[in-house]
Amino acid sequence: MKTTTEYLADNIVAIASGAGYAGVGVIRVSGANLSAVIAGLTHKDELKPRLAYYVDFYAAANEILDSGLVLFFRGPKSFTGEDVLEIQGHGSPVVLNMLLKRCLELGCRMAEAGEFTKRAYLNGKLDLVQAESIADLIHAESEASAKGALKSLKGEFSGQIQQINQQLIHLRMFVEATLDFPEEDIEFIANAKIKSKLELLQHEIHQLLGSTKQGVILNNGANIVIVGRPNVGKSSLLNALANEDIAIVTAIAGTTRDVVRQKIIIDGVPFNIVDTAGIRETDDVVEKIGIERALHAVASADLCMVLIDDNVGMSMADQQILAQLPEALPKLFIHNKIDLSGESPRISQQNEFTQIYLSAREGLGIDLLRAKLLALIGWDNSAGDVFLARTRHLDAMRLTVKHIDNAFSNWQELEILAEELRYAHTALSSITGEFSADDLLGEIFSKFCIGK
Ligand code: GDP
Numbered sequence: 001m002k003t004t005t006e007y008l009a010d011n012i013v014a015i016a017s018g019a020g021y022a023g024v025g026v027i028r029v030s031g032a033n034l035s036a037v038i039a040g041l042t043h044k045d046e047l048k049p050r051l052a053y054y055v056d057f058y059a060a061a062n063e064i065l066d067s068g069l070v071l072f073f074r075g076p077k078s079f080t081g082e083d084v085l086e087i088q089g090h091g092s093p094v095v096l097n098m099l100l101k102r103c104l105e106l107g108c109r110m111a112e113a114g115e116f117t118k119r120a121y122l123n124g125k126l127d128l129v130q131a132e133s134i135a136d137l138i139h140a141e142s143e144a145s146a147k148g149a150l151k152s153l154k155g156e157f158s159g160q161i162q163q164i165n166q167q168l169i170h171l172r173m174f175v176e177a178t179l180d181f182p183e184e185d186i187e188f189i190a191n192a193k194i195k196s197k198l199e200l201l202q203h204e205i206h207q208l209l210g211s212t213k214q215g216v217i218l219n220n221g222a223n224i225v226i227v228g229r230p231n232v233g234k235s236s237l238l239n240a241l242a243n244e245d246i247a248i249v250t251a252i253a254g255t256t257r258d259v260v261r262q263k264i265i266i267d268g269v270p271f272n273i274v275d276t277a278g279i280r281e282t283d284d285v286v287e288k289i290g291i292e293r294a295l296h297a298v299a300s301a302d303l304c305m306v307l308i309d310d311n312v313g314m315s316m317a318d319q320q321i322l323a324q325l326p327e328a329l330p331k332l333f334i335h336n337k338i339d340l341s342g343e344s345p346r347i348s349q350q351n352e353f354t355q356i357y358l359s360a361r362e363g364l365g366i367d368l369l370r371a372k373l374l375a376l377i378g379w380d381n382s383a384g385d386v387f388l389a390r391t392r393h394l395d396a397m398r399l400t401v402k403h404i405d406n407a408f409s410n411w412q413e414l415e416i417l418a419e420e421l422r423y424a425h426t427a428l429s430s431i432t433g434e435f436s437a438d439d440l441l442g443e444i445f446s447k448f449c450i451g452k
Helices: 004-009 035-042 093-105 115-122 128-138 143-153 156-180 182-192 194-220 234-242 285-299 316-324 366-376 391-409 414-432 437-447
Strands: 012-015 024-031 052-058 064-073 083-090 222-227 261-266 269-275 303-309 331-336 346-350 353-357
Touching (some): 012 093, 024 115, 035 052, 035 083, 035 093, 083 093, 115 128, 128 143, 128 156, 128 414, 143 194, 156 194, 156 414, 194 269, 194 391, 222 285, 234 261, 234 269, 234 331, 234 366, 261 285, 269 285, 303 316, 353 366, 391 414
Parallel strands (some): 222 269
Antiparallel strands (some): 012 024, 024 083, 064 083, 261 269
16 A cells, blocks of 8 residues: 555546547646656657647557647646646547556556546645635536635635634634733723624624525526426526526436426526326336435425416315425415406515416416525625635534624623634634644734843
8 A cells, every 4th residue: 555645645537628539639638747757758858837738648668649748847837736737639539548548557557536636635736615616616507606616716705704714713813812821911901892893793794694695506406396387488488587698408328317307597606307107107217216316305405396277276186286385485386378368467465475467378477486586595696706615614603603602692701712712713724724733823923022
């Protein structure tokens, strides 16, 4: 077994461009020393960093495998912080595999999933939020979520966390010092204005919690269950809703999975729609997987749309499905085909039930539904562009808020206050992955001359 350090010192290689045929394909190599790879592959002794070279790529027996561009980045000024070589060959899977094999021959090993980004994180090129945002950017399902991921990658989210972290460190500094030097207790607290600092901190963390929630909605979207008998207008409604974004359906053509699941984008937010009409007994393996996922989505749904033909009303079958859904699941009753029933497009609230009257085919009342859907899942785009966030971040943020709130209600109990602030600091720092006790001590001793 290699030690972690040895493992990290390996030269790693992977095809960086997507699968399939393309004009150009990219292979990326990263490691502590790439001279053997460069010499063996390009027959050049040295590549100047950040300069594109047009070269032939050689096999062991001097046979030419392909020709293309190479770019060399000298660590730490590279994506991973190590030496990096980017090889641009012709984008054929066969050619790229030959180049890959050649790199393996020259001492590289295959990179693990996400290993380039992991090394970038371990070498301090990115924090955890930024590392995660790379994956989120690659998998973004709408322009809005891609933009949000880029904001996180550029450090917008991390920057806000760091700013609050600085305030936390500052506060902890006062409190810990007061604990260590109790004789100066009262004066210290008064001078430090702990309470007002806590108040400010609480205000800012609650604000950041709000934006993080928006970021998670944009990233995860919402799970919506749709109930309604055949011909009530489900497909028409989904098409009408998705109208503004053309790239609606992430169709996996040829499978029956899309019978039960469909994705639409409203205001940049992805909605996973699960059609309960597609949930049925089946022997088809692929369909079974789809249905299992659908049932899982139903269990964790955010909202249920009940579609009714306004001229006919709800069927027994619909009522049976509704009875099986969790009672706490918010339900939106949609009366379709009002062009036939003569109703006008509107929303009405009857007890806890929202009724929307619309026509999917004629496009009447669709805006009402869109706005209602967004509001129900907590989306508020008045804040402008948001950064993308993950559930992990939200959980850590909630924990931080809990401890800051506890600190606030115990601000006069120094021991408890210190403890709560420490918990808050650990929770918040876990988001960017930067916490270490040494940081705090360094901060304290560099800015505070305690010893006198
Ligand atoms: P699904 O089986 O629930 O997916 O229903 P479809 O969306 O396929 O619609 C069934 C039929 O109802 C189609 O002929 C639609 O054109 C029609 N339809 C859907 N919405 C409306 C509407 O608002 N008004 C009218 N008049 N017809 C509609």
